[in-house]
Amino acid sequence: xxxxxxxxxxxxxxTGQRVTLRCSPRSGxxxxxxxxxxxxxxxxxxxxxxxxxxxxxxxxxxxxxAQQFPDLHxxxxxxxxxxxxxxxxxxxxxxxxxxxxxxxxxxxxxxLTVL
Amino acid sequence: GIQVEQSPPDLIxxxxxxxxxxxxxxxxxxxxxWFHQNPWGQLINLFYIPSGTKQNGRLSATTVATERYxxxxxxxxxxxxxxxxxxxxxxxxxxxxxxxxxxxLTVKP
Numbered sequence: 001x002x003x004x005x006x007x008x009x010x011x012x013x014x015t016g017q018r019v020t021l022r023c024s025p026r027s028g029x030x031x032x033x034x035x036x037x038x039x040x041x042x043x044x045x046x047x048x049x050x051x052x053x054x055x056x057x058x059x060x061x062x063x064x065x066a067q068q069f070p071d072l073h074x075x076x077x078x079x080x081x082x083x084x085x086x087x088x089x090x091x092x093x094x095x096x097x098x099x100x101x102x103x104x105x106x107x108x109x110x111x112l113t114v115l
Numbered sequence: 116g117i118q119v120e121q122s123p124p125d126l127i128x129x130x131x132x133x134x135x136x137x138x139x140x141x142x143x144x145x146x147x148x149w150f151h152q153n154p155w156g157q158l159i160n161l162f163y164i165p166s167g168t169k170q171n172g173r174l175s176a177t178t179v180a181t182e183r184y185x186x187x188x189x190x191x192x193x194x195x196x197x198x199x200x201x202x203x204x205x206x207x208x209x210x211x212x213x214x215x216x217x218x219x220l221t222v223k224p
Contacts, residue, residue, distance in 0.1 A: 002157075043201055045212040056210040090158060099212050100146035100165070100205045106158040 004107035006091050012113045018079040021110045025072055025093030032074040034066055038087035049074055050097045086114045119204050121215035128192050128222050136187040136218045138202035146205040147178050147185050153198040192222045
């Protein structure tokens with residue numbers, strides 16, 4: 001158990017809908033990272049927050065947004081969902097700020113299925 | 116754009132064998148990381164290694180940044196080593212991370 005929790009574990013929804021994925025980091029970690037893993041695109045880094053502020057941005061679509069709250073949990077919002085958004089969404093957390101030098105601890109993921 | 120290529124795509128070993136996984140990247144890196152995803156989907160950060168060699172138990176990694184590659188060595192493999200190994204390159208401005216397609220390792224008892 002990494003100490004990172006993600007809810008829900010599974011989510012099934014329809015095209016055009018909007019969903020929110022939630023992540024709680026390990027106690028003491030200030031950074032949260034979001035990743036998408038799909039058969040087509042592989043593993044992709046989406047976005048990182050550190051102590052409430054966006055720090056790094058990867059291949060995140062404009063239909064997707066994220067935020068980190070004062071209690072350090074994070075939410076990833078996916079809107080106008082398309083079939084191609086079906087994927088496993090991972091959250092990770094770390095103590096420090098940067099992508100490069102911080103060991104990340106991953107949650108179990110949320111599997112999103114768009115029908 | 117940033118390219119990260121991993122080889123081989125698949126590898127099947129008998130328990131106890133050694134293996135070398137390779138990661139080539141298209142341009143200079145600020146850092147390179149190796150991850151393991153077990154057969155149940157859990158991801159673990161193995162190494163962050165911009166250059167040089169690091170070891171952790173039976174696993175070690177070497178990055179030669181000037182030649183744009185990194186190697187992950189697994190010695191005396193065990194069935195629990197099975198899964199997919201990813202390398203990821205981090206850009207110099209530290210604001211993006213690109214993954215390779217992974218090497219799927221199967222260790223047979």
